Amino acid sequence: MRSLISDTNFNFMGRYRAFFMVSAAMLAVAILAIAIRGLNLGVDFTGGYTIEVGYEQPADLNAIRAALVQAQLPDSQVQAFGTSTEVLIRMAPAKGDGGSSAKVSDEVLRVLSESSDSAISMRRVEFVGPQVGEELREKGGLAMLTALFGIILYIWFRFEKKFSIGSVLALVHDVIITVGVFALFQIEFDLTILAALLAVIGYSLNDTIVVFDRIRENFRLMRTGTPEEVMNDSINQTLSRTVITSGTTLLVLFALLLFGGKIISGFALALIIGIVVGTYSSIFVASAAVLHLGVTREDLMPVEKEGADMDAMP
Amino acid sequence: MTNTNPLWKTLLLAVVLLVGVLFALPNLFGSDPAVQISARSAELTTEDVSRFSKVLSDAGFTDVEVREEDGRYLALFDNEDDQIRARDVLADKLDPNTYITALNLVDASPAWLRSIAAPMYLGLDLRGGVHFLMEVDMGAAIDTAEERFIPAWKRDVREAGIRRTSIQHTDGVLSARFRDVADRDRMLDKFRDEGGDLDFETSEEGEFAYITANLTEAAAEEEQRAALQQNIVTLRNRINELGVSEPVIQQQGLDRIVVQLPGVQDTARAKEILGATATLEYRLVSTRSDARPYKRREDGSTIMLDRDIIVTGDQIKGASSGIDQQTGTPAVFVNLDNAGARRMQEVTQDNVGNLMAVVYIENRIDNVEINGELVKKVTKVEEVINAATIRDVLSHRFQTTGLGAQEASDLALLLRAGALKAPVQIVEERTVGPSLGRDNIRQGFLSAVAGLAIVVVFMAVYYRVFGIIAGFALITNVVLIVAVLGALTATLTLPGIAGIVLTVGMAVDANVLIFERIREELRSGTAVQAAISAGYDKAFSTIADANVTTLIAAIVLFSLGTGPIKGFAITLCIGILTSMFTAIFGTRVIVNALYGGRRLSALPI
Numbered sequence: 001m002r003s004l005i006s007d008t009n010f011n012f013m014g015r016y017r018a019f020f021m022v023s024a025a026m027l028a029v030a031i032l033a034i035a036i037r038g039l040n041l042g043v044d045f046t047g048g049y050t051i052e053v054g055y056e057q058p059a060d061l062n063a064i065r066a067a068l069v070q071a072q073l074p075d076s077q078v079q080a081f082g083t084s085t086e087v088l089i090r091m092a093p094a095k096g097d098g099g100s101s102a103k104v105s106d107e108v109l110r111v112l113s114e115s116s117d118s119a120i121s122m123r124r125v126e127f128v129g130p131q132v133g134e135e136l137r138e139k140g141g142l143a144m145l146t147a148l149f150g151i152i153l154y155i156w157f158r159f160e161k162k163f164s165i166g167s168v169l170a171l172v173h174d175v176i177i178t179v180g181v182f183a184l185f186q187i188e189f190d191l192t193i194l195a196a197l198l199a200v201i202g203y204s205l206n207d208t209i210v211v212f213d214r215i216r217e218n219f220r221l222m223r224t225g226t227p228e229e230v231m232n233d234s235i236n237q238t239l240s241r242t243v244i245t246s247g248t249t250l251l252v253l254f255a256l257l258l259f260g261g262k263i264i265s266g267f268a269l270a271l272i273i274g275i276v277v278g279t280y281s282s283i284f285v286a287s288a289a290v291l292h293l294g295v296t297r298e299d300l301m302p303v304e305k306e307g308a309d310m311d312a313m314p
Numbered sequence: 315m316t317n318t319n320p321l322w323k324t325l326l327l328a329v330v331l332l333v334g335v336l337f338a339l340p341n342l343f344g345s346d347p348a349v350q351i352s353a354r355s356a357e358l359t360t361e362d363v364s365r366f367s368k369v370l371s372d373a374g375f376t377d378v379e380v381r382e383e384d385g386r387y388l389a390l391f392d393n394e395d396d397q398i399r400a401r402d403v404l405a406d407k408l409d410p411n412t413y414i415t416a417l418n419l420v421d422a423s424p425a426w427l428r429s430i431a432a433p434m435y436l437g438l439d440l441r442g443g444v445h446f447l448m449e450v451d452m453g454a455a456i457d458t459a460e461e462r463f464i465p466a467w468k469r470d471v472r473e474a475g476i477r478r479t480s481i482q483h484t485d486g487v488l489s490a491r492f493r494d495v496a497d498r499d500r501m502l503d504k505f506r507d508e509g510g511d512l513d514f515e516t517s518e519e520g521e522f523a524y525i526t527a528n529l530t531e532a533a534a535e536e537e538q539r540a541a542l543q544q545n546i547v548t549l550r551n552r553i554n555e556l557g558v559s560e561p562v563i564q565q566q567g568l569d570r571i572v573v574q575l576p577g578v579q580d581t582a583r584a585k586e587i588l589g590a591t592a593t594l595e596y597r598l599v600s601t602r603s604d605a606r607p608y609k610r611r612e613d614g615s616t617i618m619l620d621r622d623i624i625v626t627g628d629q630i631k632g633a634s635s636g637i638d639q640q641t642g643t644p645a646v647f648v649n650l651d652n653a654g655a656r657r658m659q660e661v662t663q664d665n666v667g668n669l670m671a672v673v674y675i676e677n678r679i680d681n682v683e684i685n686g687e688l689v690k691k692v693t694k695v696e697e698v699i700n701a702a703t704i705r706d707v708l709s710h711r712f713q714t715t716g717l718g719a720q721e722a723s724d725l726a727l728l729l730r731a732g733a734l735k736a737p738v739q740i741v742e743e744r745t746v747g748p749s750l751g752r753d754n755i756r757q758g759f760l761s762a763v764a765g766l767a768i769v770v771v772f773m774a775v776y777y778r779v780f781g782i783i784a785g786f787a788l789i790t791n792v793v794l795i796v797a798v799l800g801a802l803t804a805t806l807t808l809p810g811i812a813g814i815v816l817t818v819g820m821a822v823d824a825n826v827l828i829f830e831r832i833r834e835e836l837r838s839g840t841a842v843q844a845a846i847s848a849g850y851d852k853a854f855s856t857i858a859d860a861n862v863t864t865l866i867a868a869i870v871l872f873s874l875g876t877g878p879i880k881g882f883a884i885t886l887c888i889g890i891l892t893s894m895f896t897a898i899f900g901t902r903v904i905v906n907a908l909y910g911g912r913r914l915s916a917l918p919i
Contacts, residue, residue, distance in 0.1 A: 002776050003833075054749060105743070106582040123750040125581065129741035132447065147870040151863055158859060192809055195871055195879045199816060199886065202867035206820070206860040210827065213856040241823075241830045248772060248826075249819035252765030256815050259764055261757035263439075264812055271816065 005240040012235050013228045016288035023173060023285055030180020037183050042190030043126055045140070047133035049091040051108055052124040055116065058084035067115035073108060082262040086123065093130050140194045144175070147201055155205075159212060160300065162293040167208045170278070170286035174204045178274045192267045200274030203249070207242060208282040214238050215287065219300045227295055235283055246279045316843045317910030319903055327903045330895070331790065337797035340433040343423035346379075347397035349404060350418040350559050351387040362413075363387055366404065373403040381420070388420055417577055418559035434799045437807035437881055438744070440758070442751035443576040444584060447742035448549075450569045453486065454677075455541035455736035456534050460488045460527075463510055470504045488512070490525045498523035538569065544735035546571055551731035552587055571738070581745050589740065591677040592725055593627030593733050594648070594714065598661065599669035599701055608673060611697040611716070619671050619698070624661045627675075629654030633729035635722040638715050644722040645713045648729060655710040662708045671701040672714045674725075677737045758811035765815045766792060769822055777829050779918035783904050784825035787896040791821050794892040795885060804888075807881030817889030823860070824897035827853040829919055842914040850902055857898065861890050 043050045053059075064087060065078050074091050081088035089108060105125045113120050128136070148171060156164040175197055182189050214234040222230055250272060257268035351366055352358065363380075366387055370378055378400075379390040391397040397417060405415045419441065421433055438445050461483045467490060471479050480491040490505075492498040495518065502514065502525055511533030517524045529537060546563055549571060553561045562574035578584050600620035607616045632649035650658060662670070676695045700716035717725060746754075770785035777784065795814055799806055832849030840848065865887065872883035909917060 002778075004776075006837075052750070054747075103585070105745075106585070121747055121749055122745070123747045125743060125745040127740070127743040129449075129739075132742045143870050143873070146873075147867050150866045150870065154863060154866060191879055192882075195809060195882050198867045198871050199864075199882075202864035202886075203820065205863040205867075206823070209859045209863060210856055213859060217852075237834070238830075241826050244776070244826050244830075245820075245823040248769045248822050249816070251768045251772065252815050252819035255765035255768060256761045256812060259757055259761035260812065260815075261753060261808075263754070264757075264761075264808060267809065267812055 003240065005243055008236045008239055009232075010236060010239075011232055012283055013231050013288065013291055016284065016291060019284040019288060020292075023281070026177050026180075027173065029184070030177045033180045033184040034176075037186060039179070039183050039189045040186045041137075042188045042193075043090065043128045043133070044191040045133050045137045045189070047093045047128050047130035049089070049093070049105055049108075050124070050126040051089040051091075051105055051122075052081055053087050053089070053109070053112055054121040054123045055085045055087065056118040056120075059087045061087065063115065064089075064112060067111055068108065071107070071111040073104065073111065086262075136191065140191070143194070143198065144201075147198055148172075151201070151205055155209075159216065160295075162290050162295050162299065163212050165293060166286040166289035167205060167212070169289050170208055170281040171201050171204055173281050173285050174200055174274055174278045177277050178270055181273050182270070187266060187269065190266070192264070193270050196267045196270035197274065199271060200278060203271075203275055204278030204281060207246070207278055208286040210241065211235060211238050211282050211287055212290075215290070216300050219297050227291060227297070230297075231287055231291055231295075235287060242279060242282070246275055249275055317846055317906045319906045319910070323899075323903050324907070327900055330794070334790065334794045334797040336427075337431040337801050338793045340421060340423040340427055340431050340800065341796055343421070343427075343433070345419040345433070346390045346392070346422040347394045348388045348390045348418045348420045349397060349401045350416045351389075351404065351408070352385060352414050352416075354412055354414060357385055358382070358387055366408075369404055369407045370400060373400065375400055388418065390420060390422070414554060414557050416557035416559045419577070431797075432800055432803065434796060434806040435803055436755075437805045437810070438574060438576060438751075439746050439808045440751050440755050440806065441576055442746050442748040443574065444578050444581050444746075445742075445744040446573040446575075446585075446588065446740050447566065448571045448573060448588070448738040449741045450538075450542055450545055450571065451737045451739065452538045452541065452569050456529055456537055457483065457486060458736070459533075459537045460486075460512075460529055463488060463508065463512070463527075466508050467505060470508065471501060474501065474504065476501065486528075488527045492523045492525075493521070495523045498525060501525065541735040542569065542571070544732075545738060548732045548734050549573060549588060549738075552590075552727070555727045555731050556584065556587060570741070577748075581743070585740060585743075587724065587727065589738055590724070590728055591675075591734055591737055592728050593675050594630065594646075594725070594729070595626050595673040595675055595696075596624040596658070597622070597671050597673060598624065598665060599671050608671070608696060608698045610701070611674070611699050617671065617698055617701060619673070624670070625650060625654045625658055627729060627733055629657075630729045633726040635719075635726035638713060641715065643715050644717055644719040645715045646717065646722050646726050646729070647711065647713045649711050650709075658712075659707055659709045662704050662706070666704050666707070668704055669701050670704050671698045672716065673697065674699045674717070754808045758808055762792075762811055762815050762818070766818050769818055773822060773825070777825075777919055779908070780825075780829055780832075780901075780905070783901050783908075784822060784829070784897070786904070787825065787900045788818055788821060790900060791889065791893050791896040792818065794896065795888050798888050798892065799885070804884050805881055806885075809879060810881030810885045813882040813885030814889060817886060817893060820864070821889065821893035821897055824853070824857045824893065825901060827857055828898070828901070832917070832919055836917065836919075842917055843910070846905060846909065846917070850898070854898065857894070861894060865890050 059080070061078050061080065065076070068076050068078070068089070077090040079088050080086065091104065091108075105127055109120075109122055148168065151171070152164050152168050155167050178197060178200060179189075181187075182193065211234065214237055215231055218230050218234045222233070225233070253268050253272050253275070257265055257272065260268060353362065363382065366389070367378075367380060370389060375389075375391075375396070381388040381390070389400060391400060401415060401417055408415065421428055423433070464481055464483060467481050471481065471490075476492065476497045478493055479497075482489060490501065492501065498516065502516065505525065505527070506514065511530040512527040513530050514525060514527050517526065542565060546565060550561075550563050553563065553573070553575065558575045558578055560576055562572065564572045566572050573588065575584060597619040600618055602620065604621055605618035606621055608619050609615075610617050629651050630648045631651045634647050636645055636647060637643070638645040674697050677693070700714060766788065770788060773781035773784045773788075775781065792814060795817065828849050831853045832845050835845035835848050836842070868883050868886040868890065872880055872887065
């Protein structure tokens with residue numbers, strides 16, 4: 001057997017209050033970052049234009065800015081996107097830009113191709129009207145809450161109230177910290193990042209449930225031992241699996257980050273942060289919270305017929 | 315003995331594998347660039363088909379694979395240069411008023427496979443194209459419906475002999491002003507008798523008495539529903555005229571329409587045609603006192619036209635563009651419907667020698683800022699493009715000049731496709747160019763393969779033979795996802811590929827859970843067969859719980875639903891379900907076949 005981790009016996013739960021402090025500190029930084037710096041929302045949520053243009057030679061960003069200003073187009077942000085031959089232009093929605101509403105993007109492409117010596121190619125145009133942006137913002141928030149609520153119900157139904165609280169605390173913790181990183185480094189936050197956050201919720205919970213399942217099983221099997229000891233044993237027993245699964249998932253996400261191109265890199269990054277934080281939180285937030293809430297053996301003894309985990313061995 | 319496979323389990327796995335591979339197979343063949351021809355009306359005949367083939371062979375395209383599917387003629391080419399060249403030749407040689415020529419991408423797999431399975435449909439972010447979300451101006455639709463009552467009301471007032479009234483529609487309200495309450499009350503009953511689902515109100519202000527009216531709520535809703543449906547029909551006609559293959563046109567919500575045009579690069583033109591409201595109106599030039607002033611396009615001078623319209627654009631049922639034989643200038647040839655033709659005949663009969671004007675009408679929507687809020691404002695632009703002496707009695711078919719060549723052909727297209735019942739505005743646009751589409755496919759494929767390879771190698775090293783079995787399950791899982799996507803004709807997007815990559819990372823979790831359990835059992839001294847059995851059994855409820863919660867998140871994502879995100883949710887959902895089958899059922903069948911039912915002292919795990 002090749003093993004990275006086996007027969008560990010870390011005392012995770014003994015110092016859970018210290019880890020609460022670590023989590024509190026991370027949360028504080030994240031919340032401050034969100035409050036002070038704010039999120040760098042993409043056009044999906046703010047409304048406006050994103051235009052990606054490909055040049056044959058490295059593009060002169062200053063010349064592009066000058067051309068746009070001269071054409072009296074709305075204020076824009078011009079930056080290289082991934083490589084020096086690709087340029088990303090972001091603009092706020094324009095006034096009087098109605099009728100064939102996405103007109104500004106055509107105008108930008110025309111101005112740029114006129115001001116450039118070599119041929120340019122339109123790679124991507126995204127226009128989101130201000131109202132649509134607002135709707136997507138609302139819908140996004142709603143989706144997040146719906147997912148959280150659905151999961152609380154499921155955990156409550158499958159486990160017990162304290163576990164439900166513990167897992168939701170962990171999820172909120174993961175989401176806030178991940179969003180905090182995006183605020184701190186001002187990485188653009190768009191719809192795909194939101195999708196990644198929902199996937200983080202799913203993953204983080206996945207992790208938490210594996211640990212919870214083992215805790216429940218051990219409470220039923222082990223007749224002796226304090227709750228703290230039972231939980232420590234459970235976490236140690238699942239530690240190898242936790243590390244390997246997080247490891248393989250992180251590996252594929254790094255593949256996505258490296259090879260998937262610039263459009264998907266924010267998505268991969270959000271998932272990477274979320275999975276690291278989610279793995280940490282299933283032990284130090286979810287499980288620790290369950291212990292802190294005073295879980296007892298009686299909480300988990302099968303009340304009705306729920307003995308699937310203890311079926312007869314052959 | 316434990317851990318033996320009943321025959322049905324082995325068979326089930328074999329059948330699922332076989333069907334999965336078969337359904338995933340078309341994706342290996344990719345797609346070929348093609349030119350697609352369909353007839354504007356009626357079906358393609360065998361003569362049509364042989365004519366197309368002759369045009370192609372005359373242009374030097376020999377050995378072209380030709381297919382006839384769903385009333386379309388498809389010619390397949392090896393590369394895009396040939397495709398574009400062939401399209402240009404065909405478009406040049408064939409009458410655009412009879413045939414629609416478009417570029418398309420078609421399934422390149424052999425015929426026997428095409429009859430069984432289809433490849434995944436690639437989203438716009440992978441194949442390139444444009445996505446529009448259009449909002450229908452419902453206020454305008456209701457205004458138009460209310461304005462329709464004005465002529466009837468005016469006639470009523472005239473017939474009742476009441477004078478000095480004013481009937482108009484302003485600020486979204488239909489109103490009539492009278493000199494006294496008695497007149498007003500008399501007309502109120504008349505107006506009610508006119509029918510129509512109106513809510514009436516009366517008021518007095520100063521020396522005047524008023525009737526105001528609006529469509530009832532039910533009628534307004536009906537009007538909006540009809541406007542949306544009519545607009546969808548019109549947009550579909552216009553898109554067909556543009557020659558776009560496989561467009562998507564769908565209602566979204568109560569006042570929006572999603573339009574997706576794969577492969578369209580000239581978005582400026584697409585926007586122009588889709589949003590265009592241009593139409594024609596025919597009026598007599600008038601010297602009467604109640605004539606209305608219009609602007610002439612050529613010199614901006616004013617010309618007075620009769621208040622009554624002879625024929626509107628709605629009564630034009632066919633149109634084509636061409637060159638006027640006499641002047642050599644661009645012209646639009648229009649065909650009127652029967653009612654329009656009768657009216658045109660009556661009017662021209664009585665007015666031979668008089669002038670008739672053609673009015674070109676366009677609605678422009680602008681966002682104007684009022685008190686810091688962006689508000690939509692519709693401006694109606696009306697220009698007289700032509701005023702000529704009526705030489706002869708006109709009826710069904712006649713021509714109009716006074717436009718530029720491009721304008722004439724656009725107008726003919728718009729008149730053919732029908733008018734939008736209410737103006738539309740693009741509120742969201744997502745366009746992906748062909749180069750980015752290709753990059754996205756390449757990068758998505760690369761990251762998926764790299765991710766899969768890393769995980770498979772890791773598992774094989776860490777769990778040895780069991781790891782290889784898990785790797786096989788992972789690859790099978792990807793094949794099944796691809797097969798299910800193809801079978802459901804679901805769309806694969808770039809986030810969808812990310813979903814597959816993520817599934818690969820997470821699907822392996824089930825096997826890790828099972829294998830770690832088996833190791834634990836072995837470590838604690840359980841016998842081999844019992845350890846395998848216990849490992850699978852004990853891990854099952856954990857795997858199920860973990861997957862159900864991810865599934866909840868994925869379903870919520872799906873319902874949040876804008877295009878690319880939906881693609882992520884779909885592959886995640888499918889991936890979770892197929893991984894349960896491959897990672898638990900699939901590996902168990904293989905493990906049983908390799909190690910089950912024998913006395914073993916160790917396992918390669």
